[in-house]
Structures are given as C-alpha cells and as structure tokens.
Amino acid sequence: MIHLKVSNLHKRFGGLHVLKGVSFEVNGPELIGLIGPNGAGKTTLTNVLDGAVTPNSGTVYLNDQRIDQLQPFEVARAGLGRTFQVTRAFRRMTVLENLAVPALALGRTGGAAELRDKSMSVLEFLTLDHLRNEYAQALSGGQQKLLELGRLLMLDPDVVILDEPFAGVHPKLMEIIYAYIRRVNEAGKAIIIISHQMDAVFALSERLLVLNFGDMIADGPPDEVKRDPAVIEAYLGVDEEEDA
Ligand SMILES: Nc1ncnc2c1ncn2[C@@H]1O[C@H](COP(=O)(O)OP(=O)(O)O)[C@@H](O)[C@H]1O
Ligand SMILES: [Mg+2]
Numbered sequence: 001m002i003h004l005k006v007s008n009l010h011k012r013f014g015g016l017h018v019l020k021g022v023s024f025e026v027n028g029p030e031l032i033g034l035i036g037p038n039g040a041g042k043t044t045l046t047n048v049l050d051g052a053v054t055p056n057s058g059t060v061y062l063n064d065q066r067i068d069q070l071q072p073f074e075v076a077r078a079g080l081g082r083t084f085q086v087t088r089a090f091r092r093m094t095v096l097e098n099l100a101v102p103a104l105a106l107g108r109t110g111g112a113a114e115l116r117d118k119s120m121s122v123l124e125f126l127t128l129d130h131l132r133n134e135y136a137q138a139l140s141g142g143q144q145k146l147l148e149l150g151r152l153l154m155l156d157p158d159v160v161i162l163d164e165p166f167a168g169v170h171p172k173l174m175e176i177i178y179a180y181i182r183r184v185n186e187a188g189k190a191i192i193i194i195s196h197q198m199d200a201v202f203a204l205s206e207r208l209l210v211l212n213f214g215d216m217i218a219d220g221p222p223d224e225v226k227r228d229p230a231v232i233e234a235y236l237g238v239d240e241e242e243d244a
Helices: 042-049 072-078 095-105 112-125 141-155 171-186 198-204 222-227 229-243
Strands: 003-013 016-027 031-035 057-062 080-082 159-163 190-194 207-212 215-220
Touching: 003 042, 016 042, 016 057, 016 215, 031 042, 031 198, 042 080, 042 159, 042 190, 072 080, 080 141, 095 112, 095 141, 112 141, 141 171, 171 190, 171 198, 190 198, 198 222, 207 222, 207 229, 215 222, 215 229, 222 229
Parallel strands: 031 190, 031 207, 080 159, 159 190
Antiparallel strands: 003 016, 003 057, 207 215
16 A cells, blocks of 8 residues: 655755645545645655655655655655656657666666567557657657656656646647546556646545645645635635636
C-alpha cells in the first residue's frame, strides 16, 4: 500500500518563510488536487518532495523510507516522480531517446528491445508516436508536457506530482492528460495535481489540499473545501473575482 507521510516541513529562502510546517498524508491510490494562490509554495513543496530542495526541518517518508535528505534520482528510485511547471525535455535528443533516459539512468531496463517496445507503447498512448524521431525542441509546448508525462510513465512511480500540467495546453491535449491521469490512477498510483484550472481540479480530484503562503489551510473532499470560508477568503473568492 502506497504511503506518503509529510510532517511539519519548513523551508526558508533567506528571510522568506515559504513552507511553514506543512503536513499531510497520502494513503493508497488517491487522486489529490493541490491548489493555492501564486507564490503559495506549491512548487517549492514539490521540489522538497522530489529531493531538489532540502527542507530546513520536517520529514518525508515514502513507503516507510525516509526521503527528505535524498537526491532527486534516489527519490525517483524510491517511487516518487514529478513533472515541471516549466518543462524540461532534453531538447537535442529525439522524443524516443528522451523516454529512454530516465529508465536508463535508474537502471530500469530489460534489454534494448524491451525498452523500445515500452517507449513506443507510451508514445502511442500519448499520441506522440508519429513524432518519435523528432528532436524534442521541435515539439509544441503541450507536446513537451506530454513527453514529460511519458518519461514518468517509463519509471512507473507510486506517487506522481504534476505541476501545472494543463498550463498552456491545447484542449485536445488536455483530454489526453485527463486520460493519462485516470490511467495512472487506475493502475494503483497516487497522483497530486497542482493546477490553477479549477474546473480540471474539481473534475479530477477526490481530495483537495489548499496551500496558502506556506500553511495548509484545508484538506478534504472538494465539495467541502470549496465551501470552507478560509479557503474562499484566501483563494477561491479572489480567483472568481479575477475571472469575472
Ligand atoms: N529557489 C528560490 N529562492 C528564493 N525564493 C524562492 C525560490 N523558490 C521559490 N521561491 C519563492 O518562494 C515563494 C513560493 O514560490 P513557489 O513555490 O514557486 O509558489 P507556487 O508554486 O505556489 O506559485 C515565492 O515567493 C517564490 O519567489
Ligand atoms: Mg508553482
């Protein structure tokens, strides 16, 4: 059973206290939305969880293994994977080569044929198979996001964190990302979706976390969180005004 336990995380950048004692747990294949205003600390939390940023204090356990002091490749090996708000493909490698890199780096390969078969089935699912021999830099922004999702699929992590997966994505690709999320979740994996797109978050999430300038101010079923006065004041109310 997948178990992520985040306890009392603090992160400061100089005088800026970005995470102020963040705690939450993920039990099993949950589909979780993580929302909060710009600058709330969502990406920083993701960076701490994936090992890119070391917290000042607090702990993270994944399946009983402590991961908060590990390097990103070790965290990936432990079973947590993430995508980036700003995509990071290897621009001068082909689409197919991009998929092979994480699997090769973590030693998760059978033979070359097996790796290629798996890569091709991932590309077909993401409708990128016709682009397999193109350089990643030739892809659209949305396609690069799909490629990054594909790289995660190759590693098959227990916990997947998607940082703004819908930002700048064409509606057609959005459907593929929805299908991706459902497929990974149905395969028994936990997913945390960070997004400003409330319709997408509410359509997909079974549970909502709200981070407000370093504090986790809500954690519960989306319908309840939506009505929480603290959440409305901190985020949803303001956002609706901006959208109007
Ligand atoms: N490496 C860093 N150095 C200094 N400040 C940072 C760094 N990363 C993030 N911050 C600051 O931390 C705050 C939270 O940022 P971020 O985690 O990106 O928020 P969100 O993803 O919720 O929009 C912001 O004020 C941002 O400027
Ligand atoms: Mg962010």
